[in-house]
Amino acid sequence: MSASRTVHLIQDPLFGNKLATIPVFDAVWILDSVENRYAVAELRKASLRQFTLFQVQAMDDLLYMIELHHGVDSQTPAFQQLIIWGYKPEESLLRACLESIDFQLVESKQNYIRAHRRA
Secondary structure (H helix, E strand, O other), X not given: OOOOOEEEEEOOOOOHHHHHHOOXXXXXXXXXXXXXXXXXXXXXXXXXXXXXXXOOOOHHHHHHHXXXXXXXXXXXXXXXXXXXXXXXXOHHHHHHHHHOOOEEXXXXXXXXXXXXXXX
């Protein structure tokens, strides 16, 4: 499997039925919930897609783990785009968390946040 350039971080416990809309080659980290776990199991049966289920934890800890698994020290090329679903923090907190992994906020919409790795 090739290195994913986009990582989706899903913190919505009811995202499950929308999971199939994420591009197949994108990496997915998704909050462990009954609905999400069921959707992940169904999609794993149908394809070779990889998902990482995680328990609730601080955003900076999650971003550190994602960087550890998909960043410059673990894959070439490192992931360049992060899309966060179901998380709406205070903007200053979000920017600080993103800066900790050398990312910058690009777009903040009602249902998602998009960030890119700094050049």
